[in-house]
Amino acid sequence: MPSPLLITAAICGAEVFRKDTPHVPYTPLELAEEAVRCHEAGAHMVHLHVREPDGTPSQSAELFAQAMQAIRARVPMLVQFSTGGAVGMSVAERADAIRLRPDMATLTTGSVNFGDGVFLNDPTSIREIATRLRSFGVRPEIECFDTGMVDTALRLAAEGLVALPAHFNFVLGMAGGMGATPAHLEFIRSLIPDGCTWSVAGIGRHELPLARQAIAAGGHVRVGLEDNVYLRKGVLAKGSFELVAQVAAMAREAQRPLATMAQARELLRLT
Numbered sequence: 001m002p003s004p005l006l007i008t009a010a011i012c013g014a015e016v017f018r019k020d021t022p023h024v025p026y027t028p029l030e031l032a033e034e035a036v037r038c039h040e041a042g043a044h045m046v047h048l049h050v051r052e053p054d055g056t057p058s059q060s061a062e063l064f065a066q067a068m069q070a071i072r073a074r075v076p077m078l079v080q081f082s083t084g085g086a087v088g089m090s091v092a093e094r095a096d097a098i099r100l101r102p103d104m105a106t107l108t109t110g111s112v113n114f115g116d117g118v119f120l121n122d123p124t125s126i127r128e129i130a131t132r133l134r135s136f137g138v139r140p141e142i143e144c145f146d147t148g149m150v151d152t153a154l155r156l157a158a159e160g161l162v163a164l165p166a167h168f169n170f171v172l173g174m175a176g177g178m179g180a181t182p183a184h185l186e187f188i189r190s191l192i193p194d195g196c197t198w199s200v201a202g203i204g205r206h207e208l209p210l211a212r213q214a215i216a217a218g219g220h221v222r223v224g225l226e227d228n229v230y231l232r233k234g235v236l237a238k239g240s241f242e243l244v245a246q247v248a249a250m251a252r253e254a255q256r257p258l259a260t261m262a263q264a265r266e267l268l269r270l271t
């Protein structure tokens with residue numbers, strides 16, 4: 001019996017704007033309405049960034065609180081906060097909203113060139129965020145943009161800052177990060193210890209092919225406008241929900257059942 005599939009919807013991000021797609025949500029209400037559409041299409045968890053009303057990336061705890069409340073009032077989805085924010089934000093700013101105790105929050109375990117900028121996660125910053133996650137009892141999703149980030153996560157586990165088994169998300173295909181071929185995914189997933197779970201987030205045109213590979217390999221999938229705005233070449237997705245629906249269809253084709261919400265909590269060890 002194949003293990004049930006978990007789908008995460010990355011509905012907003014910090015780098016996609018209305019000039020890129022008119023469908024990206026900004027306000028807490030827009031985020032919640034998009035989360036509902038994604039849940040109806042099969043998503044279990046929302047990977048959340050927040051924005052000022054004009055679309056400026058933010059890590060405001062007030063905005064996170066409003067968005068989380070609006071989502072939870074509508075659907076039983078898991079809510080995962082970004083602690084990555086946008087390139088250039090301070091660690092204090094990025095980590096503040098952890099105190100709201102979302103179901104999960106991201107923990108990127110290394111620095112990476114990010115387009116023309118640098119997504120900076122030096123060892124002190126990583127330990128600060130990991131310590132704060134631990135102190136509020138929030139489970140991390142370990143974000144790896146390259147293989148060395150898996151090694152760093154395992155060092156943090158040895159120091160007692162990250163609990164194993166953990167859930168990893170591999171972000172592949174970003175300019176500056178690890179590539180997105182089947183071999184890249186096969187290799188990075190081979191590095192995590194037994195009992196850990198993993199998902200993949202392919203950037204741009206890599207999103208759906210890597211989703212298909214993960215479904216076949218027993219992994220999990222993250223899709224959404226944060227990572228890719230196109231449903232297919234030249235056709236914008238009308239929202240992250242259309243990408244989630246594609247993944248759900250792929251899972252049906254592969255005879256991989258979608259997790260129930262209870263199974264999603266169990267496989268992420270949130271129960």
Ligand code: KMH
Pocket residue numbers: 013014015082083084085086087106107108114119143
């Ligand atoms: N926006 C990127 C700089 C995360 O959410 O934890 C970082 C990011 C990762 O999106």
Ligand code: ZN
Pocket residue numbers: 010013014047049082084226
């Ligand atoms: Zn993110």
